[in-house]
Amino acid sequence: MHKFLFAALLPLGAFANLAQAALIDDYIAAARAEDPKFAGFSAERGQQFFVTRQGSRVGTEACAACHTRDPRAMGAHSRTGKTIQPMAPVANPERLTDKAKVEKWFKRNCNDVLGRACTAREKGDFITYLASVR
């Protein structure tokens, strides 16, 4: 019961569970440290980031190259063809519940797609977008 009350009181009611809320809190702190003028994450920016062509290397030019443009859909690894479970928690409740896993994949995929690490704001926008998908 306490858990539910606590969740209801959180300002981030859009996040389905405490693990997701804790995750986004961590990125808010990181984004503030990165930029004192940080004014919050945006699902819209996150969606743009997800579908925009970033690099030129075929197969890793965008997040959507493997995950498809619909984060509720199954994806497929562009090289091996292995299926990838949906990214949006609405279709795959395991997503965004394990910070170490989230960070591991940001490290790998930002490097593959952008050729650099993602900023805390980019990561927070991305997560906010995924969590907002219904």
Add this chain to the structure above:
Amino acid sequence: MKRLFILLAACVAIPAFADRDEGHEHRTTFKADPVWLKECGSCHVAYPANMLPAASWKKLMGGLQDHFGTDASLTPDEQRHVTDFLVGQAGRGSASSLRITQSAWFRHEHDEVRADVWKRAAVKSPANCQACHLEAAQGRFDEHAIRIPR
């Protein structure tokens, strides 16, 4: 220093040819490890440890930031764990190509597979074990569980 590396690379590369008939290592008993299965199995089938010799696994696990063109880096703990598992059950032979599909034993085992079969949409690549080996995800490659897609 650079020259030393080239020399070392040559020493590693030459014994690979002596490896030709040292195949069949991949048929030995297979033991799974949950970390290996999860980490190596996220982008491709988790290839069994006995498909490459220990020296190849060490080299491959030391370069996960550029794993055949993809960043597949692990945390230091995971990397140590998976390396120990792979090396502990590695196949015999000396370090050859890091690509299993270029090993002498692999080519020997697949020498009856025609070139056009590898190119079929459902196969895509020789690295796609489960296209034909139905139980590859469980580490089983027995001949009775093979179905080649049309």
